[in-house]
Amino acid sequence: MAFENLSERIQKALKNLTGKGKVSEADINAASREIRLALLEADVNFKVVKDFIKKIKERALGQEVQGSLTPGQQIIKIVNDELTKMMGEEAAKLNKAPHIPTIIMMVGLQGTGKTTTVGKLAKYLMDTEKARPLLIAGDIYRPAAIDQLKQIGDQLSVPVFSEDEKDVAKIVADGLAQAKEAKNDYVLIDTAGRLEIDEALMEELERVKAVAKPDNIVLVVDAMTGQVGAQVAETFDKRLDVTGVILTKLDGDTRGGAALSIRAVTGKPILFTGQGEKLSELEGFYPDRMASRILGMGDVLTLIEKA
């Protein structure tokens, strides 16, 4: 990876400071530029970075330096602990309806992976719960979006509901009626990608939500997203009160700082991660792995944990 290890950088920044015993203000100031840089390189939103560093400063200042650690390592440990904590619970689950069907609605910007993830979730539910899902094609705008979902449905032998109709809320209502009749236990609603500033299309989602009363509104976010990730997540959450997030394309070499931004601004759990284009490539979310990925360090942490 192109980035220098954060731990090394902090050590370097602190090398002229000889203080021992307690973490001093000088230690923290020297380290915080490096922390800031690492988080910004990982695409964590700059406002989130500011808040985060403030928190680290408060927590680290005056702390006893433990055991064999240097003040630098001590700060790293605090950064990593705090980041992992912010990433949330490992075992966040999809909400389940008391009566079938459980309804899952996907939302997000264009090209993030909603349609693919509908297929992945359907497969996951079939594999783990022997689910009998119905997929609803709620993207009437993108060329061949319905074909795409139908092909995914075919691959899984899962029915796909679509309709030649201009009102997406009506399509969803009709799809739900069919699910009720066929006693499907899950309904997954694909929606068109849209910008969070597109008023007409955001309203459309609100109408779909009103009709479907989904148990889960999942925001699908591309792990490569930059600074705008925080604002996008915040707006979608404000408009729709999303229940969780799926982070896609984590099979790439992005550091994925958007994950931290989203957690910080919405507090909503990350439910799954997309790890490839195949429908089987859906994985759980591991806060500790994500934290060290964002910080750009793996092995160093295990060393520090042992200390």
Next chain:
Amino acid sequence: GFGARLNAFFAQFRSVDEDFFDELEDLLIESDVGFETSEELIDQLKDEAKLQNAKSHDELKKLIVQKLVEIYDQNGDAAAEKLTYNEGKTNVYLFVGVNGAGKTTTIGKLAQRFKQEGKKVVLVAADTFRAGAVEQLKEWGKRTETEVVTGPVQADPASVVYDGVKHGLEEDADYVLVDTAGRLQNKQNLMKELEKIERTIKKLVPDQPCETLLVLDGSTGQNALLQAKDFDKTTKLTGLVLTKLDGSSKGGVILAIRNEMKLPVKLVGLGEKAEDLADFDAASYAVGLFHGIV
């Protein structure tokens, strides 16, 4: 409008001091310019402001936009910034990029533009992998009344490219636009596949593709720099297409790419419709970077 917002921004600062440049740096970082490039830019702007003795906000405003354009310009060769077109030849454009960046849509938009210029265009559906990819390009073909060459499901993409380019040559097409499947730059086997596609084109026409365009999602963060480097290593890039600029993103990472690799942005995507495509213009881009700062 932009002017009013910029004025309001500058009005926050009684003088051009450290605070001012700190805020400006935040602004650049918020636009995904990246920490290092932002620092570099700010240092240059500070020097320039001193040099020109710019004290008033108006002076400074102009200076900043000028400087950004200059930084962009000096890193490239203005003649190579336009899309290549060789009269009387079949111009092959190859589109590459990560998943969901906007390759297929950009091809649809370009087909529309070239058709309106009265050119003969052939589209090649070499994404034989993703569900619905061929149908998507076919739909764009229908919308723009452009012929689309397709292969069998899950066919070797290079063989579809072979057929498509050959067909374009036989038909004396002015343009052949090759759509490829999205791929993350760290996937070696998929990058090899892209190499093979390029080789196939070169076998048919040694001096093509005359454009190999990396399509970048404007909301991408610092990973875009790695994308540019790795795709350039695989299939020498001639330029970038920056999509989804109709959203809140500024695509500031292109400044870093420009800085390091001299790669020009040739097109920007401004929506999902056929007409939502524009040539890149450094000055309006620099102005746009300041958009929404207050």
